[in-house]
Amino acid sequence: MKNLVIFYSRRGQNYVNGSVKNLSKGNAELITGFISNAVDADVFEVDTVKPYDQDYMVCIEEAKAELRAKARPELKEYLKSVDAYDNIFIVGPNWWGIYPMAIYNQLEKLDFTGKTVHYVVTHEGSGLGGVPKTMKKACKGAKICESLAVHGGSAPSSEAKVANWARKAVG
Ligand SMILES: Cc1cc2nc3c(=O)[nH]c(=O)nc-3n(C[C@H](O)[C@H](O)[C@H](O)COP(=O)(O)O)c2cc1C
Numbered sequence: 001m002k003n004l005v006i007f008y009s010r011r012g013q014n015y016v017n018g019s020v021k022n023l024s025k026g027n028a029e030l031i032t033g034f035i036s037n038a039v040d041a042d043v044f045e046v047d048t049v050k051p052y053d054q055d056y057m058v059c060i061e062e063a064k065a066e067l068r069a070k071a072r073p074e075l076k077e078y079l080k081s082v083d084a085y086d087n088i089f090i091v092g093p094n095w096w097g098i099y100p101m102a103i104y105n106q107l108e109k110l111d112f113t114g115k116t117v118h119y120v121v122t123h124e125g126s127g128l129g130g131v132p133k134t135m136k137k138a139c140k141g142a143k144i145c146e147s148l149a150v151h152g153g154s155a156p157s158s159e160a161k162v163a164n165w166a167r168k169a170v171g
Contacts, residue, residue, distance in 0.1 A: 001086045001087060002084055002085045002087075003036075003039050003040065003042070003170060004041055004043070004044065004084075004085040004087070004088045004089070005035050005036055005041045005044070005089040005090075006044045006088060006089070006090050006103075006107070007031075007045055007091040008028060008091075008099070008103050009025075009026030009027065009045075009091075009092065009093065010026050010059070010093065011023055011024065011026050011029070012054050013054060013055060014026070014056060015124050016124070016153050017152075020057075026093075026122075027093065027150070027152040027155035028091045028092050028093055028120070030158075031158065032091050034159045034162040035091065035162060038162070038163035038167055039169075039170050044079045046102050046105075047076045048073045048074065048076070049074045049075065050073060050074070060096075063095045063096060063100065064096055066101045067095070067096050067098070072102075072104065072105040073105060074105075078106060079106060082110050082111075082112060085115065086116065087170045088116070088117050088118075088139075089118050089166065089169075090107065090118075090120070090135075090139075091119070091122075092122070094121050094123035094126045094128075094129045097126060097131075099121070103138075104138050110139070110140070111140055111141060113141030113142075115143070116143050116145050117135065117139050117143065117144050118169040118170075119144075119147050119148075120148045121149050122149075122150050122152050123149060123150070124153075125151075127149040128147055146169040148165050
């Protein structure tokens with residue numbers, strides 16, 4: 001069984017436990033490391049050509065505009081195929097209720113037929129939010145299985161929980 005993690009994560013200013021903090025590693029990035037250690041997964045990072053503003057308050061407005069426009073921001077690199085994998089984990093933050101538009105841009109370009117998808121949402125209170133409703137359409141042909149919501153402030157101490165979840169997910 002081959003495993004892959006596709007993730008997006010914001011480094012720098014983010015909202016943690018009610019205030020803006022500077023993160024050297026994003027929360028979804030931390031979770032990605034926990035999963036890849038636990039189940040020996042390859043990792044692909046989704047990143048946009050145009051960076052979001054470093055200022056958190058500006059970034060949330062940029063993200064809101066993209067959500068409203070159903071934007072598909074250009075990515076630095078596109079994963080061409082998931083053919084080599086059996087289990088694909090998607091990991092990313094809750095941005096205004098669903099994943100950042102960049103994640104959907106990547107997912108929609110892939111054919112997940114015959115693949116199993118598990119996903120994690122990092123958040124500051126909204127949990128999985130509307131992400132579950134978006135997954136079937138975003139991951140064409142996939143069998144959508146396990147999901148996990150991780151509160152951003154707890155991400156650094158969530159390794160055991162995430163590792164157990166990931167091992168169970170891949171069976
Ligand atoms: C643009 C933007 C929008 C956000 N919207 C929400 C939200 O609607 N609900 C929520 O619980 N958290 C929201 N957050 C907080 C992030 O989901 C949370 O900080 C998460 O842990 C970030 O993960 P990351 O460090 O991997 O990017 C938002 C953060 C950003 C930057």
